[in-house]
Structures are given as structure tokens and as C-alpha cells.
Amino acid sequence: MSLTKLATSTLAILAASTIAASARDQVQITGSSTVLPYATIVAEAFGENFDFATPVVEGGGSGAGRKKLCEGVGENTVDIANSSSRISQGDLDLCATNGVGEVMEVRIGYDGIVFASDIAGPAFALTPADVYGALAGKVAKDGALVDNAAAQWSEVNAALPAQNIMVFIPGTKHGTREVFDTKVIVEGCKATGAYDLFLATAEGADDKEKKTAAEKACNELRTDGKSIDVDGDYTETLARIDADKNGVGVFGLSFYQNNTDKLQVATMNGIVPTVETIAAGDYPVSRPLYFYVKKAHIGVIPGLKEYIEFFVSDEMAGPDGPLAEYGLVSDPELAATQAAVAAETPMGPLE
Amino acid sequence: MTDTPKSGSIFTQTGLMAKRNASEKRFRFYGLVAVVASLMMLAFILFTIFSAGLSSFRQTTVTFSLELTEAKLDPKGGRDPAKLAKVTTVGYNKLIGTGFAAAIKEHGIEIEGLTDKDAAGFLSDEAAANLRDRVLADPTLIGQTVEINALVMGRIDGFMKGRVTAESAANDSNISAEQLALAKALDDKGLLHLSFNPAFITGTDASDTRPEAAGLGVAILGSAYMMLLVIVLALPVGVAASIYLEEFAPKNKLTDLIEVNISNLAAVPSIVFGILGLAIFINFAGLPQSSSLVGALVLSLMTLPTIIIATRASLKAVPPSIRDAALGVGASKMQTTFHHVLPLAIPGILTGAIIGLARALGETAPLLLIGMVAFVREYPGAPPAGFSDPASALPVQIYQWTQRSDPAFVERASGAIIVLLVFLLVMNTTAILLRRRFERRW
Numbered sequence: 001m002s003l004t005k006l007a008t009s010t011l012a013i014l015a016a017s018t019i020a021a022s023a024r025d026q027v028q029i030t031g032s033s034t035v036l037p038y039a040t041i042v043a044e045a046f047g048e049n050f051d052f053a054t055p056v057v058e059g060g061g062s063g064a065g066r067k068k069l070c071e072g073v074g075e076n077t078v079d080i081a082n083s084s085s086r087i088s089q090g091d092l093d094l095c096a097t098n099g100v101g102e103v104m105e106v107r108i109g110y111d112g113i114v115f116a117s118d119i120a121g122p123a124f125a126l127t128p129a130d131v132y133g134a135l136a137g138k139v140a141k142d143g144a145l146v147d148n149a150a151a152q153w154s155e156v157n158a159a160l161p162a163q164n165i166m167v168f169i170p171g172t173k174h175g176t177r178e179v180f181d182t183k184v185i186v187e188g189c190k191a192t193g194a195y196d197l198f199l200a201t202a203e204g205a206d207d208k209e210k211k212t213a214a215e216k217a218c219n220e221l222r223t224d225g226k227s228i229d230v231d232g233d234y235t236e237t238l239a240r241i242d243a244d245k246n247g248v249g250v251f252g253l254s255f256y257q258n259n260t261d262k263l264q265v266a267t268m269n270g271i272v273p274t275v276e277t278i279a280a281g282d283y284p285v286s287r288p289l290y291f292y293v294k295k296a297h298i299g300v301i302p303g304l305k306e307y308i309e310f311f312v313s314d315e316m317a318g319p320d321g322p323l324a325e326y327g328l329v330s331d332p333e334l335a336a337t338q339a340a341v342a343a344e345t346p347m348g349p350l351e
Numbered sequence: 352m353t354d355t356p357k358s359g360s361i362f363t364q365t366g367l368m369a370k371r372n373a374s375e376k377r378f379r380f381y382g383l384v385a386v387v388a389s390l391m392m393l394a395f396i397l398f399t400i401f402s403a404g405l406s407s408f409r410q411t412t413v414t415f416s417l418e419l420t421e422a423k424l425d426p427k428g429g430r431d432p433a434k435l436a437k438v439t440t441v442g443y444n445k446l447i448g449t450g451f452a453a454a455i456k457e458h459g460i461e462i463e464g465l466t467d468k469d470a471a472g473f474l475s476d477e478a479a480a481n482l483r484d485r486v487l488a489d490p491t492l493i494g495q496t497v498e499i500n501a502l503v504m505g506r507i508d509g510f511m512k513g514r515v516t517a518e519s520a521a522n523d524s525n526i527s528a529e530q531l532a533l534a535k536a537l538d539d540k541g542l543l544h545l546s547f548n549p550a551f552i553t554g555t556d557a558s559d560t561r562p563e564a565a566g567l568g569v570a571i572l573g574s575a576y577m578m579l580l581v582i583v584l585a586l587p588v589g590v591a592a593s594i595y596l597e598e599f600a601p602k603n604k605l606t607d608l609i610e611v612n613i614s615n616l617a618a619v620p621s622i623v624f625g626i627l628g629l630a631i632f633i634n635f636a637g638l639p640q641s642s643s644l645v646g647a648l649v650l651s652l653m654t655l656p657t658i659i660i661a662t663r664a665s666l667k668a669v670p671p672s673i674r675d676a677a678l679g680v681g682a683s684k685m686q687t688t689f690h691h692v693l694p695l696a697i698p699g700i701l702t703g704a705i706i707g708l709a710r711a712l713g714e715t716a717p718l719l720l721i722g723m724v725a726f727v728r729e730y731p732g733a734p735p736a737g738f739s740d741p742a743s744a745l746p747v748q749i750y751q752w753t754q755r756s757d758p759a760f761v762e763r764a765s766g767a768i769i770v771l772l773v774f775l776l777v778m779n780t781t782a783i784l785l786r787r788r789f790e791r792r793w
Contacts, residue, residue: 026729026741028640030722037756040558040726047728048480049439054728056641056741059754060719076637119522233754258559258756261515261523315441322476326560 024075027055027304031065031082032175033233034111034252035289038323039082042311045322050310052303057082062175069103069292070095079297079304083290084111084175089350102295102346106308107337108317110329112253112278113179113285115167116263118245122161124266128284130157132188134165135227137220140194148222168240168249169221171231179287180250181219187284189218238262253278254327278329279319286329295346305344312337400772404765410548410563411508413474413537415454417447418496419486430490443479443486444471447501460536465529473530475502477557477564503543505562505759507534511545514762551766555728556748562759565752567770569727573643573742574712574774576734580647581654581711586704588651589658596659597666598688617656624653625717633721641722641741643731649717654707661703665696697789705782709775715746723747745771 029039036059047054058065062083069081070091087105095103115126133156138145153160170176189195198214221227230237230249237249238259248266253273256265265273268284277283291311298305310316312334317323319330331337364372421428423446424438448471455462455470478501486492502508506526509515511534520526537543554566600606628649632638638645669692677687718724724747731740745767752764 024639028722028741030725033754036726037559041560043726044558044561044728045440048483051436056722056725056727058641058722058725059751060724071634074637076633076640078640234756235754255756257524259758260525261519315439322560 025302026053027080027301027307028058028078029055029080029082029291030058030060030068030078031080031291032062032084032289033059034062034084034175035082035108035291037254037326038108038289038328039291039311041322041326042307042316045316046303046307046310050303050306052306055303055307061173066091066292067094069294070098070100072098073100073294073296075301077294079294079301080308081292083292084287085178086288086290086350087292087347092350100294100296104293104295104308104341104344105347106291106293106312106341107331107333108289108291108311108328109323109331109334110278110286111289112273112275112283112327112329113176113183113287114251114253114256114273115248115266115268116241116251116256117248117266118241119262119264121245121264122163123264124153124160124248125270126160126266127157127191127269128184128188129191130160130188131167131184132192132194132218133157135167135169135221136185136189136194136218137222138194138217140192140197143197145194145197151226164246165226166228166244166247167226168228168230168237168247170250171229173231175287176250176252179285183285183287185221186215186218189215194218252327253329257327275319275324275327275329279332288331289328292347295344298344308341309338312341400765400768403762404767404769406512406514407762407766408548408551409512409545410551411503411511411543411545412500413451413503413543414498414500415451415458415542416496416498417450417454417482419493420446421494424486424493425490430493432487432490435487435490438483440476440479440483443483444476447471447474447479447482447499451501455533455537458537458540458542460533460540462529462532462536465533469527469529470533473503473507473533475504475563476561477502502561502563503534505757506530508563509759509762510534511538511543512762514758551763552770555730556726556743556751557728558726559755559757559760562755562757562763565760565763567745567748567767569730570743570745570748570767571770571774572731573646573723573727573747574745576643576731576738576742577647577650577744578708578712578778579734580644580738581651581708582704584647585651585654585658585707589655589703590662590700592655593659593662593666594688594693597663598692599684613656613659617660620716621653621714622716622719624649625720627652628717629720639739639741641725641727642739643723643742643744644738645721646718646723646742646744647738649721650711650714653714653717654711657707657710658700658703661706662696662700665699665703666692668699669695694789695791698786701782701786701789705779708778708782712775712778713746713771715744715750718744718747724750726751745774 029043036057039057043055043057046052062085065081066083066087068078071077087103092103115124117124133139134150134153136148139148150156150165152162152164154162169180186195189198195214195218198217199210202210202213202217204210204213230240234251234255237251241247241249242262251263253275256263271277271283273283278286293304293308314334315321317328317330317334324330423442425435427434448467451474452467452470478499482499506515506520506523507530510520510531515523515526517531520528520531534543550564550566552566552571553568554564555569557565596606596609628645632645632648633640673691673695674687677691682690715724723742723744725741725743727741727743729741731737731742749764749767749771752760752767
């Protein structure tokens with residue numbers, strides 16, 4: 001039968017061709033969806049200006065990306081993992097057991113996390129204490145912890161608009177949530193005095209364990225539907241605010257900058273989030289962005305070294321480069337990073 | 352229930368008959384409502400997709416003449432290709448920016464407060480990349496004045512299409528009032544053209560900063576490669592398995608077990624096949640990541656049960672008299688199957704293949720784990736070697752575009768859905784035409 005002949009011959013050709021074409025000639029990148037747009041901007045410019053193929057960039061999350069990086073060495077493993085949080089000891093251990101060897105850590109800049117609401121609504125001037133008061137499960141009232149009963153922002157702080165509380169926060173699988181928890185909620189918890197109350201009743205063998213327990217208690221958010229976890233990306237948060245104009249959402253700075261016609265940003269401690277205020281350290285809610293490079297692949301995968309050098313060059317990651325224009329807060333210590341990349345310095349142990 | 356019916360004419364309506372007729376009428380009405388409701392939903396979906404997406408097939412460009420100054424592009428002279436390549440797109444961007452600002456003045460357009468940065472930002476970054484490619488391909492252009500047809504930035508394109516208005520632009524930090532005024536002035540002079548954009552279908556994906564340049568070429572190729580491989584891999588295997596199970600295999604506990612398992616496999620969530628593909632094809636067999644080959648293997652596994660179930664059903668539907676007649680005139684079992692039963696079952700098999708392929712074409716979840724949900728900007732090579740090159744797929748491209756922060760990608764995602772629908776339509780039409788040819792009545 002011709003069908004069988006066709007099938008077998010195709011299979012044979014396929015098998016032969018995959019063996020022949022197994023040498024990979026493009027860089028493979030995976031990891032954080034926050035870093036993804038920056039990585040695609042660099043990859044695009046890299047493909048245009050160098051004689052190497054454009055790198056293939058995947059999203060999928062920081063944690064998943066680092067696990068993929070640590071799967072092993074070889075052409076069918078990735079070269080770079082983008083990450084919106086620092087690599088963990090667990091990942092490094094995994095790398096070690098899989099024989100990945102040295103990993104380079106490259107910090108590309110900072111990402112601001114902003115609160116924004118519908119453009120037609122009232123403006124918000126928030127502090128971490130306000131956000132904590134609006135979202136926490138238990139708040140301090142007259143020296144005791146009580147269930148949070150605030151229904152409107154004005155009940156939390158008389159200076160805020162009388163608008164129903166509804167906040168779309170990143171779900172727990174997002175790297176952004178960690179920053180939100182530590183830089184906003186825990187800070188607000190401390191400012192309102194709830195932290196001390198939690199600490200007083202916290203259980204633990206020593207002070208350190210008690211502090212961890214108190215911070216954990218701070219991060220218990222209210223479950224009555226006023227704080228809403230969004231597991232999708234920022235486009236989903238934007239759609240939710242579009243549907244319910246009372247909503248306040250948590251976004252990345254670059255996302256907000258691309259949608260200033262629909263969103264207005266809230267100040268934090270009186271500071272408007274911009275690339276400049278974050279770079280200066282005035283705006284409190286920001287985090288560093290990284291990528292991790294498998295050192296064993298440098299020199300094996302064509303273009304890998306050139307790509308990372310191009311990424312951290314002033315032309316790309318500098319304060320006037322396209323990444324800053326898109327919303328990346330340029331790293332003031334970029335020169336040190338460039339030197340480390342040029343020297344291929346592997347990262348030391350986590351402190 | 353043994354009551355004998357009351358005697359009487361069947362033409363006189365009794366209470367029971369009236370009830371029965373009424374219930375039939377009601378049922379017909381429900382059916383009609385169901386059909387109308389689903390048609391309305393379909394119409395609504397198509398309307399939203401087409402109204403949002405049709406504009407992505409057209410794109411705004413601006414035409415102006417530009418002097419390719421030698422001092423900028425080849426400062427040393429000599430036209431050495433290696434030295435020419437040293438001038439990056441950043442350099443070309445500056446050249447185009449100043450050239451465009453000069454061209455605006457030449458056309459007598461004066462906009463108060465328009466800075467050179469605004470003028471440069473009016474154009475897409477893609478223009479610089481295109482110009483660089485053009486100059487590197489033909490270095491004799493350097494020093495000449497050429498006519499260039501450059502893409503404008505996404506927001507201006509949105510203004511031309513009515514997506515961006517003066518009100519929305521006032522709050523938008525990515526576009527200035529001066530740039531809008533410039534767009535109006537250029538449009539009045541007839542220099543802005545909103546025309547059909549073949550690059551949307553043939554071009555590659557672009558980064559978040561240039562939605563105006565993003566195209567579907569890699570995704571269409573990737574989807575086409577995968578569908579081709581799925582047909583080649585899943586159809587023969589599926590048909591052979593069902594012929595064996597239906598015509599030759601003994602009926603015992605083992606074949607029963609296989610049968611139950613195949614039915615269960617058809618209901619397994621598609622992401623599971625992705626996990627399987629990652630473990631077997633990439634980690635164990637060492638096939639290249641993000642390639643259409645691995646994608647096709649995963650989708651084949653997913654499509655197999657559908658094809659097997661449909662094929663077995665259509666083999667069963669061939670009347671036993673045909674088999675008996677063939678066996679009766681002395682044909683062997685194999686001859687009976689391949690000369691008589693299989694040809695009659697082909698229309699049913701093709702229907703199963705259509706259903707399976709349509710599902711495979713629209714899947715993103717299994718591709719997520721094998722690295723195909725990625726930013727791919729290089730076209731995969733020609734088959735068969737190209738099967739192992741990284742590629743994207745149409746549903747993947749749609750998924751990625753909906754996640755981008757620039758609102759211009761919403762339009763492009765809807766446009767990509769239209770392309771996906773057309774792709775599906777072409778595939779199904781081919782299958783239906785084939786089925787017509789094989790269809791036989793008895």
C-alpha cells in the first residue's frame with residue numbers, strides 16, 4: 001500500500017534528519033513572564049544586529065524556569081533562566097546534583113510594582129498601612145487584634161475616597177506576590193502596630209521563629225472577597241478593573257506605562273512610581289530582576305556569550321536604552337555587572 | 352399499562368392526544384430555541400472577533416525620501432560588508448529619525464512643540480531594521496537618496512484605525528499631542544497610507560515594543576508542519592490499530608482492556624500528553640526542544656484515540672453482508688478488509704481525522720511543556736530538516752499576544768484567530784472534498 005510506504009519512508013527521513021540537525025544554533029531562554037518582554041526586546045535586537053540566530057524565549061514562571069535550567073547540561077537543556085526573584089538554595093542543590101556546575105547570576109535592573117485604578121475614578125494616595133488596613137484578615141484596633149470589617153477605603157483612612165474596597169492582587173504562584181507581601185503587607189503590618197500584637201502571641205522556640213510566625217500572620221489576608229487573587233497575568237487584572245470600576249489592581253510598572261490611557265497610578269508614601277523614583281530608591285515597592293546562565297554552555301552554544309553581553313550593554317540596559325523606555329529601572333551598578341559578565345564570573349554561594 | 356384504548360374515531364381529538372400533540376409542539380420549540388441560541392452565540396463570537404481583528408490585516412505606513420549619508424553608514428568608506436554590519440539598528444534609527452524630521456519640514460508641515468524625539472518615535476523601530484537589511488543587501492544605496500515606506504508606531508496606527516482617539520491619547524504617555532497633530536497633517540498631505548499588510552501573515556513575531564511589525568509567518572509554518580506530521584504519524588497508526596482490533600483481534604479480556612483504555616485516553620486532559628512528551632521525547636529520546644517535530648509527536652498521541660474510536664465505529668458500520676459476500680467468493684480475510692471493508696469505511700475515517708486534527712490544531716496546553724510557547728523569530732527551515740527547528744503555532748501565538756501589555760496586540764490576537772479559523776476551514780474543506788470522492792451508497 002502506498003500509504004504505508006509513505007508513512008515508513010517519512011518516518012525514516014524524519015529520524016535521519018533529526019539526528020543530522022541536532023546541533024543547536026540558537027540560544028534557548030526560559031523563565032519569568034515579568035522578564036519575558038525585556039528578553040524578547042533584546043533577543044529581537046540581537047537577531048537583527050548579530051550574525052547569530054534570534055534566541056528562542058519562553059515564559060512560564062521564574063521557579064519553573066530555574067528548575068529547567070538545573071535539569072542538566074546538554075543541547076536539549078536551556079541556556080538561560082530569567083527570574084524575577086533570586087535563585088534559591090534548593091535550585092542550586094538541584095543544579096549540583098544534576099551536574100550543571102557553575103551558574104552565572106546577572107542582575108539586569110529593577111522592576112517597580114504599582115497600584116493602579118480606573119482612570120475615571122478618584123485618585124489614591126496609599127501607604128503600606130492603608131493597604132494593610134484594607135486587605136489584612138486581622139487589624140489592630142485599640143490595642144487588640146480584631147477581624148477586619150472595613151468596607152470602604154475611607155474607613156481605613158479618612159483621606160482616602162469613599163469607595164468600596166476591592167483589590168486585585170497577584171496570585172501566590174506569581175513572583176510579584178512575594179514582593180507585595182514583604183514590601184507592602186508586612187511593612188503595613190508593622191506600621192499599624194498589628195505586627196507587635198502578632199509577635200506577642202506568636203509561638204516559636206526563639207525570637208527568629210517568632211518573627212517568622214508573626215510575618216506569616218501578617219500575610220493572612222481577608223477572605224471575604226475584598227482581596228482577590230488573580231492567577232492570570234496583568235491583562236486579566238486590567239480586564240477585571242474594566243469590568244468593575246471600583247477595583248484597584250497591582251501591576252508591573254511597564255504594564256502600567258503601556259496602559260496609561262486606562263489606568264491611573266496610586267502614590268505610595270506620597271511618591272509617584274516612575275523609573276526615576278524607583279532608581280533613586282524613593283519608591284518603596286520594587287525588586288531586582290535577574291537571569292541565570294549555565295556556564296558550561298558558554299562557548300558551546302553559538303551566540304550565548306554575545307547575547308548576555310549585549311543584554312547588559314549600555315545600549316540595551318542603560319538608562320536611555322529600549323529596556324528603560326519599556327519600564328525597566330536601570331541598575332545603577334550596571335558597569336559592575338558588565339565587568340562580571342565579561343569575566344564570566346560565576347555566582348558565589350547565597351548569603 | 353394494559354388499558355385497552357377507548358374506542359372512537361382517530362380524527363376526534365381526545366384529551367390524551369391533545370396532551371401528546373402539545374408535548375411534541377413544546378419539544379420542537381425547545382429544539383428550535385436551542386438551535387437559535389447556539390447560532391446567536393456563534394454569530395456573537397464571530398462578530399466580536401471580526402470587528403476587533405479585521406483591522407490587523409491593514410497597517411499604516413508613511414512614505415518619505417531619505418538620504419543614506421555615507422558619513423553615518425560607512426564612515427571609513429570602502430563598502431566592506433563586515434564594517435557595514437558594525438552599524439547597528441540604533442545607528443539606522445537615528446538616521447531615519449533625523450531624515451524623517453527633515454522630510455516633514457520639506458513638506459511644509461509645521462507642528463508647534465514637535466521635538467526630534469517625537470518625530471523619531473513616530474516611526475516603528477522595525478523601519479530601522481528593514482532599512483539596515485536593505486542597505487546590507489545592496490551597499491551601492493549608500494550616499495543615494497531613497498524612497499522609504501516605513502511602518503509607523505502602533506499608537507499612530509491605532510489612531511488611523513480609530514482605536515486611539517484624541518481623548519485617550521491625552522492620558523497616554525506613549526503618544527504626544529504633537530505626534531497626533533503630525534499624523535493628521537501627514538494624512539492630509541496623503542503621505543500616510545492604511546493599506547493591506549501582507550507582513551501580518553508572512554512576517555515573524557515582534558517584541559512588545561513594536562506590535563505594528565508582529566506577524567504570523569512562523570506560527571503558520573509551525574502549525575502546518577505539525578498538522579502534516581500528525582496526519583503522517585497518527586492516521587496510519589490509528590487506522591492500522593483499529594483495523595487489527597476490529598477485524599483480526601480475538602475478542603477476549605485483553606482486547607476489552609485495550610478498548611476501555613483507548614476510550615479513556617480520549618478523555619485525558621491534553622496537558623498530560625505534554626508532560627509525557629517532555630519526559631519521553633525531550634528528556635529520554637533527546638529530540639530538540641521547541642521543535643515542530645516534538646509538538647507533532649505529542650499532538651499525534653493526543654489525536655490517536657479520537658482517530659481509533661472513529662475508525663472502529665466506521666468499520667463497524669460497514670454491513671456484514673459485504674464481508675460475507677467477499678469471503679463467500681473466496682477472498683482471504685485480508686483481501687476482504689483491504690479491498691472491500693476499508694474503502695467503504697474511508698468517509699468515516701476521514702470524519703474522525705478531521706475532528707482529531709481540528710482539536711490538535713487548537714491546542715496550546717501540551718505545547719507549553721515542550722517549549723513551543725515561546726518567542727520564535729526565525730522561520731523554521733524547509734522540511735524535513737526544518738521539522739527539528741524551533742517553531743511556534745497559531746494558538747500559541749494568540750495566547751502570547753493576549754498576554755502582551757500593549758493594547759495593539761489585542762487587535763493582532765483577534766486577527767490571528769481569524770487566520771486560525773481560515774486555516775481550519777481550508778483543512779476541513781480538503782477533508783470533506785476527499786470524503787465526497789470516497790463516499791459510496793448501497
